[in-house]
Amino acid sequence: MRLRRNLSAIGITLVLALAACSGAPEATTSAPGNPSPESSGGTETGSQGGSITISVGPEIPVFDPQLATGLANVGITNLVIEVLVYPDPETGEPTPGLAESWEPLEGGSVWRLNLRQGVEFTDGTPFDAEAVKFNLDRILDPATESPFRGRLSAVEEVLVVDDHTVDIQLTGPFGPFIRLLGEPGIGMNSPAQVDALGADYPTDPIGTGPFILDSFTPGQGAVLVANEDYWGGRPLLDEVRTLPIPDDPARVVALEAGDVQLIYNVPSQDLARLEDNPDLELLQAPGARAIELNINHSVEPFDDVRVRQALHHAIDKQALNETVFAGLAEVSTSFFTSRAFGYSEQEPYEYDVERARELLAEAGYPDGFETRLSYGEGLYLSSPEVAQTLQAMLGEAGIVVELEPIESATFLSDFYKPASENPYELAISGISNGPLDAWKGTQHYHGTRSGFISDGSNQMFYSNPDVDAALDTGETSADPEVRAEAYAEAQRLLWEDAVTVPLYIQPQFVAKSSALRDVFVRANETVDLFTAWLAD
Amino acid sequence: MLAYLIRRSLLLLFVLFGAVVLVFIAVRSIPGNPAEIMAGPERTPEEVESLMEQWGFDRPLPEQFARYLANVARGDLGRSVSSRRPVTQELAERLPLTVAIATMALVLGSGIGVLVGIRSSLDRGGLWDRVATIGSLTGVSIPSFWIALILMTVFAAQLGWLPAVGIRSPAHFVLPVTTLMLEPLAIAARQTRSAMLEVLGQDYIRTAQSKGLSARRIIRRHALRNAAIPVVTVLGLAWGSLLSGSIIVESVFGIPGLGKLTVDAIAARDYPMLQGVALLFALLFGLSNLLVDVFYAQIDPRVRVS
Numbered sequence: 001m002r003l004r005r006n007l008s009a010i011g012i013t014l015v016l017a018l019a020a021c022s023g024a025p026e027a028t029t030s031a032p033g034n035p036s037p038e039s040s041g042g043t044e045t046g047s048q049g050g051s052i053t054i055s056v057g058p059e060i061p062v063f064d065p066q067l068a069t070g071l072a073n074v075g076i077t078n079l080v081i082e083v084l085v086y087p088d089p090e091t092g093e094p095t096p097g098l099a100e101s102w103e104p105l106e107g108g109s110v111w112r113l114n115l116r117q118g119v120e121f122t123d124g125t126p127f128d129a130e131a132v133k134f135n136l137d138r139i140l141d142p143a144t145e146s147p148f149r150g151r152l153s154a155v156e157e158v159l160v161v162d163d164h165t166v167d168i169q170l171t172g173p174f175g176p177f178i179r180l181l182g183e184p185g186i187g188m189n190s191p192a193q194v195d196a197l198g199a200d201y202p203t204d205p206i207g208t209g210p211f212i213l214d215s216f217t218p219g220q221g222a223v224l225v226a227n228e229d230y231w232g233g234r235p236l237l238d239e240v241r242t243l244p245i246p247d248d249p250a251r252v253v254a255l256e257a258g259d260v261q262l263i264y265n266v267p268s269q270d271l272a273r274l275e276d277n278p279d280l281e282l283l284q285a286p287g288a289r290a291i292e293l294n295i296n297h298s299v300e301p302f303d304d305v306r307v308r309q310a311l312h313h314a315i316d317k318q319a320l321n322e323t324v325f326a327g328l329a330e331v332s333t334s335f336f337t338s339r340a341f342g343y344s345e346q347e348p349y350e351y352d353v354e355r356a357r358e359l360l361a362e363a364g365y366p367d368g369f370e371t372r373l374s375y376g377e378g379l380y381l382s383s384p385e386v387a388q389t390l391q392a393m394l395g396e397a398g399i400v401v402e403l404e405p406i407e408s409a410t411f412l413s414d415f416y417k418p419a420s421e422n423p424y425e426l427a428i429s430g431i432s433n434g435p436l437d438a439w440k441g442t443q444h445y446h447g448t449r450s451g452f453i454s455d456g457s458n459q460m461f462y463s464n465p466d467v468d469a470a471l472d473t474g475e476t477s478a479d480p481e482v483r484a485e486a487y488a489e490a491q492r493l494l495w496e497d498a499v500t501v502p503l504y505i506q507p508q509f510v511a512k513s514s515a516l517r518d519v520f521v522r523a524n525e526t527v528d529l530f531t532a533w534l535a536d
Numbered sequence: 537m538l539a540y541l542i543r544r545s546l547l548l549l550f551v552l553f554g555a556v557v558l559v560f561i562a563v564r565s566i567p568g569n570p571a572e573i574m575a576g577p578e579r580t581p582e583e584v585e586s587l588m589e590q591w592g593f594d595r596p597l598p599e600q601f602a603r604y605l606a607n608v609a610r611g612d613l614g615r616s617v618s619s620r621r622p623v624t625q626e627l628a629e630r631l632p633l634t635v636a637i638a639t640m641a642l643v644l645g646s647g648i649g650v651l652v653g654i655r656s657s658l659d660r661g662g663l664w665d666r667v668a669t670i671g672s673l674t675g676v677s678i679p680s681f682w683i684a685l686i687l688m689t690v691f692a693a694q695l696g697w698l699p700a701v702g703i704r705s706p707a708h709f710v711l712p713v714t715t716l717m718l719e720p721l722a723i724a725a726r727q728t729r730s731a732m733l734e735v736l737g738q739d740y741i742r743t744a745q746s747k748g749l750s751a752r753r754i755i756r757r758h759a760l761r762n763a764a765i766p767v768v769t770v771l772g773l774a775w776g777s778l779l780s781g782s783i784i785v786e787s788v789f790g791i792p793g794l795g796k797l798t799v800d801a802i803a804a805r806d807y808p809m810l811q812g813v814a815l816l817f818a819l820l821f822g823l824s825n826l827l828v829d830v831f832y833a834q835i836d837p838r839v840r841v842s
Contacts, residue, residue, distance in 0.1 A: 055701075055790075059800060061618035069574055069618065069804075145590050145620075147574045150583040199620065218619050219630065219792025220702075245701050245790040246799065249685055254790070257692035257700040409568035409805060416572075416581075 046533030051239035052516060054527070055251050056264040059244030063216045064202040065187030066139050066146045074184040075526020076242055079224055081187035081207030084113060084132070085178060089286060089522050092340055092436020094178050098127060098188055098208065108173035108478025115164045119231045121190035123206045129160040134191040136168070148185035173476045175483050176341075179435035184526050210235040210530045219244065236533035252511070255280065261516045261534075264527070266509040268325065268382045274511050284328055285508040285521030288436060290336045291380055293373075293390065293501035294429040298419040298461040302426075306363040308498035312349035313356035314397035315390060321504055324385045332502035334491050335441050336431070342438025342474065342487035346495040356397040368398025375404070375428040376411030381506050383428050401426070419461045429459065430506060438487035439475055445494055446471050460499050467493050537833065544829055548822040555818035556608065556811070560601055563810045569593065570617040570805045591617060593807065604811070613815070614808035618800070623812035626797065631816065633703065634786070634793035637712055638778040645717030646724040646771050653728025653767075654755065657736065668725055675722030680781055684715045684788040701790040712789045716781055720774040727770045731763035738762075765832065772828030776821045 056076065062068050065077040085094035085102070094102070099113040119127040136158045139146045154174045159167040170177060180186070190206035197204060205213055210232065211224035221242040226235050243260055245251040248267045255263045256277065266274065266282070274280050293311065301307045317331045330337060333345045360368060373390060375383040384405065391401040406414075414423050433440045447463025470490035474483045510521050518531040571587035588594045592603075607614060613623035652672075656665040688711060692700035699708050735741065736759055744754045782795035790796070794813060801809040 058803070059792075059796075061616075061800070061804070062620055067620065142586055142590065145574075145587060147583070147587075149586075150575065153582075202620065217792070218621070218626065219796060243702050243790055244792075244796075246796070247681075247788045247790075250688065250701060250788045250790065253685065253688045253693050254701040257688070257696065259692070259700045259702065409573055409803065410566070413568035413572055 046236045046518060046531065047535075048234070048236050048533070049238050050236075050534035051241065052237060052261040052513075052529075052532070052534065053241040053243050053259065054262040054264075054529075055243045055245045055254065055260045056527075057244070057248075057251060058246050059219055060216075060222065060242065061218065062202040063205050063213060063222060064189065065185050066135070066144065066148060066189070067202060068185070069147055074187075075522070076222070077205075078184050078187060078209065078526060079211045079240065079529060080209045080213045081189055081205060082209045083182060083184065083186050084188065085182045087179065087182045087434065087436055087522060089520060090339060092179065092288070092433075094182055097182075098132075099181070102178055104173075104175075104178075104478040105167070106173075108175055108177070108476070109170050111168045111170070111177055112161070113166045113168065115166065116231065117164050119208050120229075121193070121206050121208050122212050122227060122229075123190050123193055125190045125192040125206075127188065127208050128163045129166045131188060131191050132166045133158040133160055134194070135188050136186075138189075138194065139186065146185070148183065151180050151183055151185065173478055175475060175478045176435055176437040176439040179341075179437050183434055211240060214239075232530070235530050237529065240529055255511055255513070258513070262510065262512040262519065262527070264508075264510055265381070266511045268385070268509070271326070271509060279514055281512055281514050283510045283512065283519065283521060285510055286337075286339065287330070287506045287508045288337050288340070288433040289380070289506040290332060290431045290433065290441060291386070291503045291506050292332075292335075292429050292431065293503060294415075294424070294427040294459055295498075295500055296419070296422060296425050296427075296459070296461060297499075298422070299425050301363060301365060301369055304363045305497055306359045307365070308501075309349065310356040310359040310363070310397065311394070311399075311501050312498050313352045313359065314399065315393050315501060315503070316351040317348075317503055318351070320386065320389050320393075323389050324382050325504070325507055329507045330505040332504055335445075335494060335500075335502050336433050336438065337436070337441075337505045340433055340436040340438060340441055341480075342441075342484050344484075344488040344491045346491060349498070353396050360398065365398075368400065370400045370402070371425045372402045372404050373426040373428070374406055374411065374424045376408035376415075377405050379408040379411060380428065380430045381509075386503070387428060415459055422459070422461075424459075427459075429500075438483070438491075442471060442487065442490055442494070443475070445490070445499060462497070462499050464493060464497065540833055541830065544826050548826055551822050552815065552818055556605070556815060557601075559811050559814040560604065561597075563805070563807050564597070566802075566805065568805050570807060573804050574617070608815075613812040616801075616809045617806045618804040618809070623808050626809065627794070627812055627816055630792060630794045630797050633791065634779070634782050634795060635820075637709065637716060637785075637791070637793065638775065638782060640709065640713045641716035641778055642720050642771065642775055644713065645720030646767075646774070648717075649721040649724025650728045650767065652721070652725040654732060654760070656725065656729040657732035658755075660733065665729075668729070672722035672725045675718045678718075679784075680715055680719070681784050681788055683718060684711070684785055687711045687715060688788075703789075703791050712785050712791060715785050715789075716778055719777065719781065720771065723770055723774050724767060727767045728763060731766045732759055735759045735762045768828060768831055772824055775824045779817055779820055 056073060058073065060068060060073040060076060063077055065074050065081050068074045068077055083097050084099040086097045088095050098116055098119065100116045101114045103112050105112055115129060115132065121127060136152065136155065138144050139148055140152055140155060154170045154177060155168055156171045157169040159169060161167050188208065193206040194201050203216065208231065210227055210230045212227050214223040214225045216222040221244055224240040226238050228234055245254055251263045252266065252270045252274065254260045271282065275282055295302045295308055297303050321327050321329045321331050333348060334343055336343065360366065373387055375387050387403050391403055394401050415427060431441060431444060444458055445462060445467060446458060447468050467490050470486045473486035474490065477483050508521060512519060515535045517533055517535055520528040520531065522528060569588065571584040574587055575583040592600065615622050616626055619626065652668050656668045659665050688700045691698045691711060698710050702708060741754060741758060744758050782793060783798050786793045786795035787799050794816065798813045801813060
């Protein structure tokens with residue numbers, strides 16, 4: 001299959017390129033978390049100049065990472081307003097951004113950040129410890145209405161140690177905290193500009209990034225121009241424009257017509273056509289969102305572990321990947337991507353329809369049963385195709401599945417309802433993992449929820465004290481070994497209990513003009529254009 | 537005439553109030569709320585609660601409604617939950633584009649449609665008539681998002697004659713306006729044809745013919761004028777459907793008008809923005825109906841009395 005071979009070739013090139021530049025966190029001459037243009041695998045060196053237009057889909061409602069919604073959009077704002085640390089595209093390990101180094105103190109209750117020196121916001125305001133405190137306090141202030149406030153709920157106080165050192169005091173030890181600072185929403189705005197403009201700040205935001213916001217018209221998009229004095233060197237492109245095109249097929253046509261040079265969220269039915277076009281290139285970015293078949297344990301017969309294991313045996317995850325994603329997705333072998341910290345591979349449940357039928361018979365359902373499979377429309381890539389494939393597979397084992405597509409906001413609203421009001425039995429859910437840490441990939445299995453970031457998203461209504469204890473250890477320790485061990489234990493228990501059926505890690509497809517080179521897509525669904533350049 | 541105008545305007549106010557009530561309740565009955573969307577797919581209940589509290593959406597409905605009405609009376613439609621800018625400002629920025637595109641589509645579509653309709657009526661049952669009938673039936677039946685994509689694929693992606701998305705130059709208007717004008721074109725063609733056929737069968741046309749007037753003169757002076765009433769009615773309604781059609785067409789072509797604003801506001805459950813958009817749409821729709829009524833009264837004195 002031509003599409004597949006070429007795509008994996010691109011993937012391999014990307015992986016090699018990234019591998020070549022990982023490590024050496026103190027290297028400050030290249031873009032944060034990214035290879036320098038020279039080491040990115042291409043033989044050509046990028047030339048300066050040119051303007052591109054990109055479309056991630058929906059529009060950016062507000063140009064301020066602390067206030068924006070939609071990860072891809074927030075990522076665009078990061079081209080102007082940077083974060084303290086960037087997740088490495090492959091491993092998710094934090095790499096230096098505006099913070100050059102960091103260390104946990106007092107067992108992980110305090111995190112000390114050493115900031116990059118000599119950095120200025122583009123309005124001349126120095127980037128220093130006061131600026132970090134200002135921004136974190138701004139996110140934490142309920143009046144700011146930042147959707148990222150919850151991410152920082154573990155923060156008790158931000159202390160300025162000296163001009164270039166900040167201590168973040170947490171309410172208790174919290175291991176993965178530093179990875180949370182890599183979330184695209186935790187951007188560093190110019191304090192002077194925020195104070196000067198107040199509520200109008202998003203119309204003229206100021207950051208330290210490789211690009212400067214030249215103009216922003218809600219609905220029409222943004223115009224970014226190169227920051228000549230960027231601390232990491234001038235970006236190669238002169239100008240980046242964004243254009244909102246919410247309609248999927250229209251976005252693809254716009255790319256084919258040359259109106260835009262890069263699009264996000266390529267619909268899977270268009271992959272083959274784009275691949276056949278010599279003027280275009282498809283990139284498969286390493287995804288981090290784990291797609292699962294969510295099981296509501298509070299509904300019969302899903303309270304029976306044998307029934308849940310039967311679901312596992314009845315679903316051929318490889319075939320699902322082949323059918324819907326041409327084999328390009330990462331098949332789940334635990335509850336989150338193998339690239340994340342704390343991943344521990346589990347023994348797969350063999351695809352075995354007979355075994356599934358046996359388990360169902362043991363559980364008292366020799367003739368199978370009827371159930372519903374619900375999913376949010378347009379919420380995750382190719383959900384309808386995935387749901388139809390699952391319907392067919394489960395049908396083989398005697399489980400008659402009725403498909404229930406639901407408008408995405410409605411779906412999410414109902415999905416988070418407590419057991420008594422929750423309308424779903426089986427559902428397709430997607431767990432993001434921007435921090436690439438076991439903590440993010442497993443916290444929603446906690447039965448009672450203690451500690452930080454109570455997200456109440458245990459939509460299985462599953463509770464196991466042993467799992468909870470392991471998760472608590474993993475969360476509150478700052479020792480990588482202790483954490484890894486705790487999470488391995490948690491994954492083993494969860495896998496045995498067949499809490500959900502993890503299916504695959506959602507692939508991200510980005511399509512671009514062949515002339516646009518050295519574009520990188522991070523695991524947290526954001527794009528980096530620092531190294532990008534236009535060939536003639 | 538003035539009394540008639542005042543009566544109709546008061547009725548419009550009443551309709552607007554109804555629309556405000558209806559939309560206020562409707563947006564809050566769709567599952568999901570703005571705070572849930574803003575906080576994202578994985579969120580804490582506390583995040584959602586605190587956002588709802590900030591915006592005052594946790595207050596009892598009657599209280600929210602009273603406050604909203606008081607603000608509307610002062611011309612304050614609140615601020616958008618997603619862009620955080622005043623709703624009136626956003627509406628004012630986006631209205632001209634939508635009205636411009638809808639007007640162009642209406643004028644071009646109905647202009648061409650009336651000509652096609654006249655031609656058809658004069659050639660009843662002929663080849664021209666049949667082609668026009670099939671064409672206009674197709675025009676009203678094909679969904680606009682499909683036409684939009686076909687036009688984009690052919691004229692932008694394959695031929696490369698026109699830009700596909702966005703609004704940056706006059707050329708950007710061609711495809712969206714073409715997409716939107718097909719429906720009024722088809723409607724105008726069909727209406728004109730049937731109205732003309734009815735009028736052409738009237739005695740006064742025969743009289744005019746026997747007076748020896750030229751066919752051109754008969755059509756202009758006698759037939760068209762009388763055929764105008766049903767055509768104007770239907771076009772008045774078509775204006776309304778153009779506004780709603782803009783919702784789809786603007787999303788496909790990435791045009792930052794009212795239609796796209798509506799889609800975004802629904803997706804974000806942006807209550808203040810949705811209320812504002814609905815109020816504006818109701819106002820535009822009501823005004824166009826009012827204009828049609830006034831036009832009637834102008835050309836047909838019987839309407840004014842009843």
